[in-house]
Amino acid sequence: MSTKKILVVSAHPEPRSLNGALTSFAIEHLRAAGHEVRVSDLYAMKWKSTVDADDVPDHAGDGPLDVLAAHEHATLAGRLTSDVAAEQEKLRWSDAVVLQFPMWWFSFPAILKGWVDRVFTNAFAHGPAVPPPYTEGAALGGRRALLSVTIGGRASAFTDRGVHGALADLLFPIQHGVLWFTGMAPLEPFAVYGTVDLPADEYAAARREYARRLDGLFTDEPVPFRSLVGDYDRDMRLLPGAEAPGTTGLDLHRRP
Numbered sequence: 001m002s003t004k005k006i007l008v009v010s011a012h013p014e015p016r017s018l019n020g021a022l023t024s025f026a027i028e029h030l031r032a033a034g035h036e037v038r039v040s041d042l043y044a045m046k047w048k049s050t051v052d053a054d055d056v057p058d059h060a061g062d063g064p065l066d067v068l069a070a071h072e073h074a075t076l077a078g079r080l081t082s083d084v085a086a087e088q089e090k091l092r093w094s095d096a097v098v099l100q101f102p103m104w105w106f107s108f109p110a111i112l113k114g115w116v117d118r119v120f121t122n123a124f125a126h127g128p129a130v131p132p133p134y135t136e137g138a139a140l141g142g143r144r145a146l147l148s149v150t151i152g153g154r155a156s157a158f159t160d161r162g163v164h165g166a167l168a169d170l171l172f173p174i175q176h177g178v179l180w181f182t183g184m185a186p187l188e189p190f191a192v193y194g195t196v197d198l199p200a201d202e203y204a205a206a207r208r209e210y211a212r213r214l215d216g217l218f219t220d221e222p223v224p225f226r227s228l229v230g231d232y233d234r235d236m237r238l239l240p241g242a243e244a245p246g247t248t249g250l251d252l253h254r255r256p
């Protein structure tokens with residue numbers, strides 16, 4: 001396999017946790033396969049997770065803060081803060097991004113959401129200044145993305161009839177709203193369930209499966225999300241009859 005550049009973003013406060021172990025495992029496994037790996041360990045970096053006026057040094061303190069406009073201006077003028085600019089440089093450098101996190105309240109931890117909020121700025125990841133969203137040509141186009149999520153609950157509770165809803169539906173805002181929106185090619189997520197008290201044999205099996213998924217980072221089929229070009233009308237609604245009969249909910253946005 002040819003050498004690729006992979007950014008691993010990890011969101012857990014404790015290196016001796018399951019997430020810490022999976023992060024280390026991914027880094028070692030990818031490097032052993034000959035890839036270049038860079039890491040954003042958000043807690044270790046003391047990542048600032050909220051967007052505010054300090055992010056846009058040119059903002060006049062007496063005027064209202066329009067975050068979208070201020071992000072666009074700062075991005076185009078090269079006036080973002082150094083921590084945000086460094087993460088954008090890592091994303092530009094990367095061929096693939098791995099996001100490692102525990103499921104917290106059926107979503108990703110606030111620090112990782114704050115990484116997205118602050119780094120995926122207007123004119124960098126989306127917006128009028130960059131190519132259109134939901135297409136392979138969009139801002140971060142060409143990059144593969146893999147969510148690696150640890151989940152306290154059992155797998156059956158995250159299926160279509162499971163009490164929490166299907167995992168694909170819970171992760172849709174990240175997979176589709178963040179990754180696919182910005183042109184990345186998200187793979188099916190890698191999930192470890194029952195993590196509150198994970199037996200050693202299940203941890204060993206999870207590592208084997210994670211290794212298989214990391215090996216497939218550049219060869220596995222991405223989730224077949226639809227392109228905005230061709231599948232939707234001018235009001236961004238799926239064209240009638242585009243879906244296989246009986247398809248409902250968020251599955252509508254996957255090609256049959």
Ligand SMILES: Cc1cc2nc3c(=O)[nH]c(=O)nc-3n(C[C@H](O)[C@H](O)[C@H](O)COP(=O)(O)O)c2cc1C
Nearest residue numbers: 017018019020102103104105106150151152153195
């Ligand atoms: C604040 C918080 C929120 C959590 N929310 C969920 C949840 O919504 N669904 C779930 O199945 N588990 C939930 N859990 C359990 C975590 O997913 C579990 O502790 C984690 O996957 C274990 O990995 P770790 O040892 O690396 O922390 C939550 C845990 C915490 C601390």
